[in-house]
Amino acid sequence: MHIFIAKRLLVAIPTLLLVSIFVFFLQKLLPGDPVMALAGEERDPVVLAELRERYGFNDPLPVQYVRWVVAAAQGDLGISLRTGQPVLELIAQKLPVTIQLAIMALAIAFCLGVPAGIYAAVRKRRFADHAVNFLALASLSIPNFWLGIMLILLVSVNLQWLPASGYVSPWENLGLSLKTMIMPAVVLGTGLSATLLRHTRSSMMGVLKSDYIRTARAKGLSGRTVVLGHAFRNAVLPVITLTALLFGELLAGAVLTEQIFTIPGFGKLIVDAVFTRDYAVVQGVVLCTATGFILLNLVADVLYVLLNPRLRSQL
């Protein structure tokens, strides 16, 4: 097991390097000059040149890149051009907000999608299956921003049940934190739940057709034990991998959702940074996201192996 994890971590290093190269150079290709953004109203060429020199924008690109990567490897992601805060500090501030949103959204997606997927598979091609599939298709087709705005209108403006925006840390006030976050999490989670449902359903249908399920039924086990005990344990494996992959989609969705509900999270951080050409922040955020994505997939792979005895014994 240790060797397996070590191997996967070693593979992650070149992946991260590739990501860093990609992010760094792609950004340089974008039109716009960060110095201009920094200088604000200032247009004095001497001041601009001085700024350029101070932030190292005059060095050749490879030198700039190496300097950045070496620093990043030591945990120094540079300083935000706009606010002057260290990028790591900014990330540390905003990340927990988005993680809370992501976890709540995933929890909602899982609690809706997986049981509904199992139910649809068991009731294959009957009314319940068709109904569940229709709902899934509908929630996949409804854009996040529309659902978000409609929910705000209904729940916050008309009914005044929940706050329409803002953020409260769960450490400060758990109840209020959940209350402010539930609506964005629902918006983000429904689309994902539909994806999870479709995959759970097809994975489950495949497993229900297998010989060992027939064996389990021939043993006289109840339908419940057969489905939840014997079938789900095998059907959940591909769903785990999928969930890790959905993380990317989750983040993309978070960018939009955070805008709608004006949540000061990761998504908002990156959008603001891109608009102001805050290179250091964009690079830092993307690198951080990529690392998170790779780690999450590692966790999914480890889980997959732990739940699959055939792979476990090969370690």
Add this chain to the structure above:
Amino acid sequence: MTAPILSVRNLTTAFRTEDGWREVVRNIGFDIRAGETVAVVGESGSGKSVTSLSIMRLLDPHQSRISGQVLVNGRNLLDLTEGQMQDVRGNEIAMIFQEPMTSLNPAYTVGRQIAEVLTRHKGMDRAQARTAAIAIMERVRIPNPDRRFDQYPHEFSGGMRQRVMIAMALAARPKLLIADEPTTALDVTIQGQILDLIKELQAEYGMAVLFITHDMGVVAEIADRTVVMFRGDQVETGTTDHIFRRADHPYSRALLAAVPALGAMEGQAQPLRFPRVDMASGAIAPLPPMARPVDRSVPPLLSVQNLVTRFDVKAGLLNRPVSAVHAVEGVSFDLWAGETLALVGESGCGKSTTGRSIMRLVEPRGGAITLQGQDVLALKGAPMQAMRRDIQMIFQDPFSSLNPRMTVGQAVAEPLVKHGIARGKAARARAGELLEQVGLSPAMMDRYPHEFSGGQRQRVAIARVLGLEPKLIVADESVSALDVSIKAQVCNLLMDLQERLGISFLFISHDMAVVERISHRVAVMYLGEIVEIGSREAVFGNPQHPYTQKLIAAVPVPDPDRRLLRRNTPIDELKSPVRPLDYQPPKREWREVGQDHLVMV
């Protein structure tokens, strides 16, 4: 006479199809008493498995409709609720299935899966169930049951998994065991052991056994009475003795006549075609043996010397090879034009890898392969393509080896086009001719593989390779998946083609009875090595190596007098051909028993 354990009356099962309900099993009726074995025999599509699943009510109730009566202890199972039925399944009636490899849940230990029956039906707690499960594992002779209780299915061989299935089925001491083709997927020596075990446990527990099979040899060995099914109808029921000796229904006679029987070739010099059997009337017309003698005075078409193929087993941080599977080890043989050499042996013995190594579908590690004087292992580029034209391969499963999105005509024409032999209209015309050569109508060219039966698909696969005019066809278990009557027809087709076109066959098979019929010479493989090779008469008539003898003795013979036979072969788990990297294969010595008949010492 005791009351029957199970009485089936007028059992009719229909499946929901697009055109309404279609009956797949009609008016089945039979009784089974305690201690008795009834076999249900028939070809694929005869409805024998549907019958057993109907009795257990394991068919999807929304897709199927079962009528009639299934009486167990005076209760009609068809009247029970699903909840009541769950108390019957695994408790009063237990079932084992064909595919031991897929019939166990891969996510749970085998012990847990056996113990589950006991906690479910006998109200035991986990500790009691564990003790009882280990006892039953010991009873079905799984070695080290204490340790193996906590192992997962993938750590068991096929034969051992079937023992686990039997342990699971018998854990609650059912009155009736339904065994649906329980030995079909197993190697022949393992099959003998499992049949032994079932007979033994039946005698001990006094249970009734309903045995579903397509294999008349197995029927003869195990059944007291036999039900013959044909396309959903029960055509004949009687004692096994009666069915085998004086069957009334023509189909029963035809089914028996089509069975390749080991030992039927004594005194026959040339390979012999199977008799033509009309399945409807039961009329049997013998066909002539092969007329074309093999000329062994010329150099052989294919010569294989000391072939070695190994696969690395990799592990560790850097994925370094830590050991190797010695799939083929020092294999040597010659094959002449117009000759059939059979490679026989059990799964994992390296017979398929040998075939694939010769075509260089896998790269051998050593040895020499000469095809018509050409060094096959040195070929590259265009000559390699030409070699692949001369050696063609047909596989076991004709369905998965034909592209489902290509019409049969396209599939047959494809190799012609790829190798630049013909294109467009000419390729299509040639494809028609080829289909005709294998006994199909050229009018079928525009149909898709799923519209053909298994036997027809195998004919298409043969037509496909014939287009390249190969000198040698490697037939890898090509008839193993076919029903007996179809198997005979396809074998006859191969013999016809050999006689007409002088093609050589490397016939890879585990089916000794078919091999005896079709081959000129036979090589027996065990753990990657040929242990005995010689003419068919010599190997079958005078087997010298203990493994050859074991293999031949294990084949079920369709003779009801063998019903009380117990083989009592020792149970050994399959030996593994995985060796450490520095392993030096022992020097092998050969003894010449007769002319051309070599045995490993």
